[in-house]
Amino acid sequence: MSRALFDPITLRGVEIRNRIWIPPMCQYSVDAQDGVPTDWHLMHLGSLARGGAGAVIVEATGVVPEGRISPQDLGLWNDTQRDGFRRITDLIHSQGATAGIQLGHAGRKASTWRAWGVRPEGNVPPEHGGWQPVGPSPVAFPGLAIPTELDSAGIRGVVEAFAAAARRAVEAGFDLLELHGAHGYLLHEFLSPLSNHRTDEYGGTLENRARLLLEVTDAVRDEVGEDVPLIMRLSATDWSEGGWTPEETEQVSAWLGEHGVDLISVSSGGNVADAVIPVGPGYQLAFATAVKGRTGLPVAAVGMIDEPFQAEQIVALGQADVVLVGRESLRDPNFPIRAAEALRYRMPYKPAQYERAYR
Numbered sequence: 443m444s445r446a447l448f449d450p451i452t453l454r455g456v457e458i459r460n461r462i463w464i465p466p467m468c469q470y471s472v473d474a475q476d477g478v479p480t481d482w483h484l485m486h487l488g489s490l491a492r493g494g495a496g497a498v499i500v501e502a503t504g505v506v507p508e509g510r511i512s513p514q515d516l517g518l519w520n521d522t523q524r525d526g527f528r529r530i531t532d533l534i535h536s537q538g539a540t541a542g543i544q545l546g547h548a549g550r551k552a553s554t555w556r557a558w559g560v561r562p563e564g565n566v567p568p569e570h571g572g573w574q575p576v577g578p579s580p581v582a583f584p585g586l587a588i589p590t591e592l593d594s595a596g597i598r599g600v601v602e603a604f605a606a607a608a609r610r611a612v613e614a615g616f617d618l619l620e621l622h623g624a625h626g627y628l629l630h631e632f633l634s635p636l637s638n639h640r641t642d643e644y645g646g647t648l649e650n651r652a653r654l655l656l657e658v659t660d661a662v663r664d665e666v667g668e669d670v671p672l673i674m675r676l677s678a679t680d681w682s683e684g685g686w687t688p689e690e691t692e693q694v695s696a697w698l699g700e701h702g703v704d705l706i707s708v709s710s711g712g713n714v715a716d717a718v719i720p721v722g723p724g725y726q727l728a729f730a731t732a733v734k735g736r737t738g739l740p741v742a743a744v745g746m747i748d749e750p751f752q753a754e755q756i757v758a759l760g761q762a763d764v765v766l767v768g769r770e771s772l773r774d775p776n777f778p779i780r781a782a783e784a785l786r787y788r789m790p791y792k793p794a795q796y797e798r799a800y801r
């Protein structure tokens with residue numbers, strides 16, 4: 443039986459075998475030194491590719507050292523890191539999946555303790571590998587350091603670092619690049635009036651707040667050429683009075699389309715500590731559908747899309763073009779195979795070695 447979820451999708455000539463993709467998920471691996479991926483990343487990402495996902499998108503990867511979320515994050519600011527990613531892209535490709543990577547700068551939410559284990563208050567101090575974070579304005583995320591405001595040279599440095607990291611990602615064999623414009627990290631901090639209080643050409647109006655996002659997009663496109671699909675991840679809303687809104691997300695997504703972005707990955711939140719978020723199955727889906735309706739661009743939906751029929755329905759009804767399955771893929775890296783079985787779709791790339799498990 444044919445199923446919308448398992449139809450290939452093509453972005454700029456790159457065909458991705460189905461619509462179940464793995465979103466970026468930081469591993470905060472203690473053995474990751476200086477941003478270089480380890481055996482853990484190889485095994486983790488390889489098993490997700492083996493499990494039948496269309497694309498596997500590597501976790502938020504810092505474009506500069508101070509752009510990492512935690513000292514345990516991956517990076518792409520040097521060629522040693524680039525070379526470390528090669529075996530990961532080779533392994534993902536060997537399992538028939540498309541390799542993507544999310545390039546990011548954590549801005550005022552940089553130098554934080556990793557998301558699990560011992561988490562003291564505040565930022566990671568220098569003796570534990572921490573650093574002073576930067577941001578659009580000297581406005582702290584609650585509980586974290588006041589960031590140093592980026593001046594125009596600093597902003598130019600960020601744009602150039604995204605472009606250089608994008609070049610290294612392509613050299614490392616990645617087929618898709620995702621830019622992290624969500625979750626309260628640097629690009630989102632510029633977008634949101636709650637974190638951006640600037641009075642220069644990067645603050646104030648929507649055009650100004652979106653300027654850095656579009657400059658980064660243009661610089662990356664210039665660097666990697668016309669053949670590489672670009673994804674932008676956005677938070678559709680700050681879920682907070684006076685913050686970033688779904689309407690602004692739709693407008694900026696339209697601009698991103700004009701600037702050559704091929705797909706918008708629609709998430710939400712991350713810029714406000716005490717936001718009340720109505721979490722539940724598919725709770726961010728309507729934002730993705732609205733961006734698709736407004737822009738005509740393909741969109742990826744994410745957030746508690748955990749059930750095969752739910753995922754199929756989203757794609758079949760055209761609510762989104764791709765579903766991203768995060769935590770459920772950590773619980774079961776073979777979720778796409780399980781979904782195919784549940785939907786009675788004969789997956790041509792189901793590993794023959796596992797055939798007996800599904801008889």
Ligand code: FNR
Nearest residue numbers: 465466467468501502744745746747766767768769
């Ligand atoms: C995440 N998420 C995330 N998002 C992102 O844009 N970059 C990242 O590096 C990470 N890191 C990360 C790590 C871990 C362990 C989790 C669980 C999540 C968010 C993730 O991509 C996704 O948007 C959410 O998990 C919601 O989707 P699910 O898990 O409900 O399918």
